[in-house]
């Protein structure tokens with residue numbers, strides 16, 4: 001669950017009220033009332049990066065699980081078929097144990113980069129400074 005503040009456009013992983021804007025209720029990004037705020041490029045990039053990171057975590061978890069299960073199944077063949085071929089099964093089990101999570105990690109990196117950058121380039125330092133200046137002038141007015 002990802003929430004945004006409709007006033008300052010900060011993102012939160014939960015909660016009901018913004019920590020900076022007193023009394024402003026947070027909106028869930030799935031809520032229709034948050035749709036007008038989601039058109040802001042900086043916020044879109046932040047949210048896409050969050051969802052990319054969460055998807056990458058799930059991918060890494062699944063690859064660790066599948067690598068462990070796959071290596072057990074391959075090692076089982078080595079136990080059942082002793083002899084010269086057993087080493088090849090154990091080698092394949094070791095490769096599955098290490099290779100599948102590494103592939104999941106690399107896939108997660110690709111996913112984060114793909115989701116984080118797919119809607120335009122990330123904001124530069126100058127963009128963030130200009131955004132902070134605009135917020136300060138808004139709060140003074």
Ligand SMILES: [Zn+2]
Nearest residue numbers: 005008018021
């Ligand atoms: Zn706020």
